[in-house]
Amino acid sequence: MTALVARTGRHQQRYEQGYRLVAGCIPYRYRSSDNYSGDKEQTLEVLMITSQSGEGLLFPKGGWETDETVEEAACREALEEAGVRGLLQESLGLWDFKSKRQQGDCSPEGLCRAHMFSLAVTEQLESWPEQHARQRQWLTITEALEQCHHGWMRGALDNWISFMPSSSSTTSNCGSTDTADPNSGFSSNL
Numbered sequence: 001m002t003a004l005v006a007r008t009g010r011h012q013q014r015y016e017q018g019y020r021l022v023a024g025c026i027p028y029r030y031r032s033s034d035n036y037s038g039d040k041e042q043t044l045e046v047l048m049i050t051s052q053s054g055e056g057l058l059f060p061k062g063g064w065e066t067d068e069t070v071e072e073a074a075c076r077e078a079l080e081e082a083g084v085r086g087l088l089q090e091s092l093g094l095w096d097f098k099s100k101r102q103q104g105d106c107s108p109e110g111l112c113r114a115h116m117f118s119l120a121v122t123e124q125l126e127s128w129p130e131q132h133a134r135q136r137q138w139l140t141i142t143e144a145l146e147q148c149h150h151g152w153m154r155g156a157l158d159n160w161i162s163f164m165p166s167s168s169s170t171t172s173n174c175g176s177t178d179t180a181d182p183n184s185g186f187s188s189n190l
Contacts, residue, residue, distance in 0.1 A: 013064075014064045018111055019096065019113040020099075020110075020111065021063070021070075021115070022061050022062055022063055022112050022113065023061065023064045023071075023116075023117075024077055024116050025060060025074045028046045028047070028118065029044075029047075029120075029138070030043065044164070045139060046059075046138070046141065046160075047059075047136055048137055048139055048144060049134045049135065049136050050135045057139075060077045060082040061074075061077055062077040070115045074115070074117045080129045081134055083127070084121045084124050085123040086122045088119050089118040089120060092159040092160050093116060094113060095116065095152035095156060098111055098112070099111075116159075118164075141161065
């Protein structure tokens with residue numbers, strides 16, 4: 001088994017008009033449980049991770065590098081930071097924000113532009129590159145909205161919520177060998 005390793009450094013980082021370009025996703029799943037009458041009930045959950053500073057929860061995201069597409073970057077970040085693979089779906093849009101941590105020569109003000117996607121999770125790894133730096137939590141939509149302390153994250157989640165009823169187009173398979181109907185909560189191995 002090959003160990004997964006997170007990319008580090010900024011030598012391949014993309015910048016545009018003073019913004020550091022980042023890619024991320026909102027990983028989601030349907031959790032099946034029994035309701036009070038014994039029937040199966042599907043609960044929609046999203047995955048959030050702790051920040052490296054330990055302050056609050058975030059969606060997996062990180063630098064979009066020059067040797068990958070924005071979709072590949074979003075999949076890589078989901079794997080590195082949250083330890084999940086799945087089917088990358090709709091682009092939820094672009095959000096500009098300011099990062100205190102990401103100030104540097106190419107973006108002295110810490111400006112970031114995030115490309116966000118939805119990700120139907122088909123695999124959750126036991127071991128992943130940033131498991132010692134981050135915790136992951138599956139949350140209901142209401143709980144996730146309460147955890148969105150940044151306006152851009154809330155905007156991405158609001159867009160994701162509006163896409164969910166018709167969320168069936170797949171743009172990229174994030175390294176998973178499974179296929180999933182994001183509306184059913186089930187996956188099958190090819």
